[in-house]
Amino acid sequence: MEYKILRNGVKMPMLGLGAWNIRGEEGERSIICALETGYRLIDTAQMYENERIVGNAVRKSRAAREDIFITTKIFKNAQSFEKAKIAVEKSLFELQTDYIDLCLIHEPCEHAAEMYKALEDECKKGRIKAIGVSNFSKEEYLRLINRCEIAPMVNQMESHVYNTRLDLKSALEKLGCAMQSWAPFTQGKKNIFNENALVRAGKNHGKTAAQTALKYLVQNGIAVIPKSVHPGRIKENFDIFDFELSDFEMRQISLLDNHISLFGW
Numbered sequence: 001m002e003y004k005i006l007r008n009g010v011k012m013p014m015l016g017l018g019a020w021n022i023r024g025e026e027g028e029r030s031i032i033c034a035l036e037t038g039y040r041l042i043d044t045a046q047m048y049e050n051e052r053i054v055g056n057a058v059r060k061s062r063a064a065r066e067d068i069f070i071t072t073k074i075f076k077n078a079q080s081f082e083k084a085k086i087a088v089e090k091s092l093f094e095l096q097t098d099y100i101d102l103c104l105i106h107e108p109c110e111h112a113a114e115m116y117k118a119l120e121d122e123c124k125k126g127r128i129k130a131i132g133v134s135n136f137s138k139e140e141y142l143r144l145i146n147r148c149e150i151a152p153m154v155n156q157m158e159s160h161v162y163n164t165r166l167d168l169k170s171a172l173e174k175l176g177c178a179m180q181s182w183a184p185f186t187q188g189k190k191n192i193f194n195e196n197a198l199v200r201a202g203k204n205h206g207k208t209a210a211q212t213a214l215k216y217l218v219q220n221g222i223a224v225i226p227k228s229v230h231p232g233r234i235k236e237n238f239d240i241f242d243f244e245l246s247d248f249e250m251r252q253i254s255l256l257d258n259h260i261s262l263f264g265w
Contacts, residue, residue, distance in 0.1 A: 001040060002241060004223055006153040007176040010130045012102065013069055014218050015238065016041025018182065018227035022050055030229040031057035035068065037235050043156075043182075043225040044095075045073035045106055046087060051094035059096055070095060071102040071225075073134055073156075074119075076109035084118035092127065102130045104156055108140040113147040120150045130154065134182075135265050138171050145175070156180040158263050159222055161198065161213055161256045162190055169222055180223040184214055189262045197256060201249040208236060215240045216253050 002014040017034040019027070019042060031042060031054060040063070044054045051072060058068055072095065078087035091100060103119055105112050112133070119131040132154030133144065145151045155172055159165050159181035169179040186192055198209035198216075207215070210226075214237060217224050226237045245253070 001038065002218065004178045004221075006130050006178060007151070008130060008153060010101070010153070012130070012154070012178065012180075012223060013039075013041040014223045015039070015214070015240065016043050016069065016071070016223070016225045017234065018225035019044040019050055019054055020048055020182075020227050022048070022053065022227070022229060024053070026229055027053050028057045028060075030231070030234060032061050033231045034234050034238075035061040035063045037238050039234075039238060040067055041069040041071065041225070043071040045075070046091060047073065047075045047106055051091055055094055055096035065097065069101040070097065071104065072100055073104040073106040074115060075106035076111070078115055079109065079111035081114045081118050084115040085121070088118065088122050088128070099126065100128045102132060102154060103128045104132045104134045104154065107135045108133070108137070108144075113144060116144060116148055116152075120148060123150060132156070132177070138168055141172065141175070141177070151175065152177055154178050154180055156182055156225075158183055158261055158265055159217060160184050160186050160190075160262075161192065161195070161216055161253055162186065162258060163261055164217070164220065164222070164254070164257050166220060169220070173221070178223065179221075180225065181217050182225060183263065184217055184224045184226050185210065186262055195256065197252045201245060201253060204249065205243040205245075207240070207243060211236060211240050212245070212253070215243065215245055216250065219245055219250065
């Protein structure tokens with residue numbers, strides 16, 4: 001596993017399991033499978049309504065809690081400092097833990113700055129180890145840091161080979177903020193697993209197009225949280241740290257980038 005060292009020294013795994021739309025016993029088994037495979041980051045959110053499933057899986061797994069990096073997000077229904085504090089308390093309860101490794105504001109909503117102050121307060125108390133945002137453009141990020149004491153350490157964004165957002169990643173890094181990709185496989189909006197540039201590069205290393213798509217992001221310094229409930233794919237997605245894409249392969253894959261969002265953020 002490779003890690004991104006956040007501005008406050010917290011080590012965030014470069015690859016984790018995304019828990020969007022993971023439900024029920026199958027979802028719980030998939031998280032346990034990921035942890036047994038070697039994943040050490042699980043990404044969830046209050047909006048996903050599955051924090052309890054994540055907490056159950058972490059508790060039942062053989063991995064020690066201190067070795068697992070849990071990310072969650074609070075969203076616009078917690079639209080004040082007080083409500084955001086209550087939201088954090090709810091996440092701690094549902095996740096069955098006494099601290100959260102990374103907590104994000106899920107979207108740049110009207111009251112994001114007030115909500116973020118609650119995360120700052122919990123960070124100072126040690127109940128949240130690192131704080132950040134999700135889906136914030138460069139302009140939205142800059143507006144927020146002018147109103148906060150602890151600048152966001154992570155910005156979780158749509159990022160994939162068709163819209164990698166390397167300019168945003170570079171701008172964030174200059175401000176001490178790491179970028180993390182959600183939907184690295186585009187959530188089915190593109191036929192990414194049959195993309196010629198990814199298939200060709202993958203064959204050169206005995207890897208699949210999916211592994212190549214993830215490696216392209218990681219090699220560009222972008223952390224990834226691919227989602228799957230299938231044990232084979234969970235294990236396949238994890239197996240990306242034993243090869244490097246060549247400069248030529250990186251350039252060929254970069255040609256897929258049309259800088260257009262597939263999700264409208």
